[in-house]
């Protein structure tokens with residue numbers, strides 16, 4: 430499996446959002462879109478109208494990460510807006526399987542996010558219903574935080590279960606992913622990598638993406 434590199438537009442210049450997303454087209458696999466509601470997390474970013482507008486400005490697949498309460502109410506609209514993958518938080522959702530089915534019926538992939546303080550074990554049995562599982566390697570809410578290597582045990586647990594049950598699922602890591610952390614995440618079993626600061630804070634975002642991809646690819650499969 431090839432690595433997926435998904436730059437988080439949270440670290441981009443919001444006054445030039447369309448150009449910032451277009452700048453990673455061709456180099457990145459997905460654009461990671463962080464939706465925060467100042468309720469599930471103490472930060473407020475962008476919502477559905479922005480995603481709908483942005484969808485018209487680029488062809489890159491959108492990897493929408495909903496850090497919101499009540500994802501049952503809002504998530505399907507992101508799928509209908511053309512998101513490739515819609516990820517909602519385990520901590521915010523009463524029936525993840527039902528929402529995953531709804532998202533797939535609405536035309537997107539379905540992802541489940543596990544925040545820093547949430548164990549992954551109770552969710553391993555849900556893997557067959559998911560296309561992606563996003564393991565937070567920080568506490569959700571803000572970019573630019575330090576990577577937490579202790580979160581990689583969750584990645585190892587998911588990778589093990591996916592291998593045992595022969596499941597096709599992308600294991601995504603998010604938070605502090607950069608040239609000095611991506612290799613350990615790849616070795617643990619991650620195969621999709623969200624990087625905000627490391628891409629948009631770089632002088633050449635496309636080159637930063639190529640570097641991250643090469644580092645991850647060299648270590649994937651080593652779990």
Ligand SMILES: O=C(CO)[C@@H](O)[C@H](O)COP(=O)(O)O
Nearest residue numbers: 569570571572573605625626
């Ligand atoms: O979901 C989040 C923050 O909650 C992330 O997507 C961050 O945006 C990643 O930023 P960096 O840690 O890569 O700067």
